Amino acid sequence: MDEAERRRRWRLLVGDGGEGAGTTVSLSAEDRRIDAALGAVYDSRGPGEGDRPRAAGLGASAPRVVGWLGDIRSYFPSPVVQVLQRDAVERLQLHQLLLEPELLDAVEPDVTLVATLLSMSRLLPERSRSTARAVVARVVEQIERRIADRTRSAVQGALNRSARTRRPRRQTDIDWPRTIAANLRHWLPERRTVVPERLVGYGRRQNQVQRSVVVAIDQSASMAESVVYAAIFGAVMASLRALRTSLVVFDTTVVDLTDALHDPVELLFGTQLGGGTDINAAVAYCQDLITTPADSVFVLISDLYEGGIAGELVRRVNAMTVAGVQVVVLLALSDAGAPSFDREHAAALEAIGVPAFACTPDAFPDLLACAIERGDIAAWAHRYRAAES
Template sequence: MDDERLRRWRLVMGGGEADGTGHRLGGADLGMDGALAAVYEGREGRGGGLGASAPRVARWLGDIRTYFPAPVVQVMQRDAIERLDLTRLLLEPEMLEAVEPDVHLVGTLIALNRVMPDRARESARAVVRSVVAELERRLAQRTRAAVTGALDRAARTRRPKRVADINWNRTIHSNLGNYLPETGTVVPERLVGHARRQRAVGREVVLCVDQSGSMASSVVYASVFGAVLASMRSLKTSLVVFDTAVADLTDRLHDPVELLFGTQLGGGTDVNRAVAYCQGLLTRPAESLFILISDLYEGGVREEMLRRVNAMTRAGVQVVVLLALSDEGAPSYDRENAAALAAMGVPAFACTPDAFPGLMAAAIERRDLGRWAEVNLSAPGGGAGP
């Protein structure tokens, strides 16, 4: 037991002979220790680091996949890219074929898109395609089910025009107070039904996504959700990305991979300009849903941005502000702008991808989104919303 305890401490501490345990590693433990040291000791010079050698990085990528499970591999890859400045090596096709794909890697690749050599571009697309396919598999069905159910509930009417439109179970439940025991009947004073389904668009949805560098994961998830929503005929979906300029990528929603490579991560932020553009897309305000995904650090005209959002809500648009659409929770964000939005009834909070279908349903049904976030999100955006 003492030897095993020393072995574990030696792996935790690292540092070779200077770790203080006196325990020598061998076999797989030695390989695992070397893989960790290459990233987490390289900067201080105590370990070997990965340097700029593509073959060495390739061997390291193989080693960590041998020693660690996929979630740990993804964390180590991300740390290696950030700590050791390996972004240049990601432009090599051999490197892209060796890495474990995840959302963070996709964010890095689309940020490098403008400087990526042609020989690496197809490998990068393959990585992005595999991650997008996995996200669609995980999220698409739940999103369609949640949105379809919300649209049906929103179409419910107290005045069904035809007998076939009456929801008898709900009608009976709503009129139980009118039960006549002597006749064994319920008098239906209030009818509950569904409006007959129309082929026409039920809602207009505009996703407006901040593509500054800190929002990389949000851009990836928003692109996938945008493609899913665009596939539903009951919605008219637009997707707009912005930094200091605005780009309408709606025509790429049929292919989220092409959409992602149409973004350009980095640069400044002009939220006001983006909101102004999106205002022009909303032709039926009372039946529209505007989702702004941004950390709200405004480089444009703040007062005008707030006035535009206020005008939207007064016109009947359901406005949702997400500080992030990612697995990491609330990022750094402009608390003053978030508080100003909350004061006009537009709470701002971070949302995980798994919670987004429920958020869409709540927004379509015009429920209290602040209350919804308190109940369904473990870490809303602090005082910026719920």
């Protein structure tokens, strides 16, 4: 990159009059349009950043915003467009404009936009509802393509590995690596072979329900992205015959959305983001759903800010683990990492052997597989944290 190009990029980055921008950089007509598109968001101070007058801005007009969206989509790749949209909504307080169908048609859909729409779903005018559902459906489809195959593969592999038998009926049912490992003491040096005195094979129970998975999702505003991902994972898990999947959402009340798992878009619009939180009541409801503790996985997705009886919450979780339920507590299921969370409750759960941590959607299939195999969740969380750091 030559010096002129370096100075051009730096000028577009910091804006006119920004520190180090200089006054000798000449912008082309297209560069000036790019500069104006960036300046509409970043040449102004966002909420709480001071009283400096706004140098640009998108105004309170949906057509003007639609024009701006068209500009940034022609100048930047999709991931950058999503960041610009997110910053525009937050810095310029454009939430109300998301109620306009013209704007929804123009935006680049992503998880953050879906979370925003869901938080405003009760305010959507009738003329915007179908457009909003179309936007949500596009994001759901994108995420399903990203996670579905890997989730199904991880779950099926975990079920196959956990369904072992010492009397495999067919040669194709024999798990040769495990069989060899179990019979190494029967190694015959003169024949250079292992005599398999005990066979280890795969069980054949694919058409039966092998595990129950209950997912409870906190609907507080900070968990919006987690709600989106958890709902889609729930729909994918519900498509597997070997799993019996239940999904509930909660604030101060508990709503069972299991019947909507076949349609994740409808499920998402059945949530209501914001409000108080009673985690203990949600865990109590989920306890009643679990009939075979030794074959059950309970996933609680919450920032652990409890408005109910905190001590009772820890006692219930402990009772579930003692009964044999594999409990997983996620502070977030999102790409953004853990939000603010109640560290005291997280430490109390850690003390009873239930670690609380944030997990990305890409890592969740492996975590689910570990839980299904009744693996050591604490060890998995430790390895995951180390890899992330």
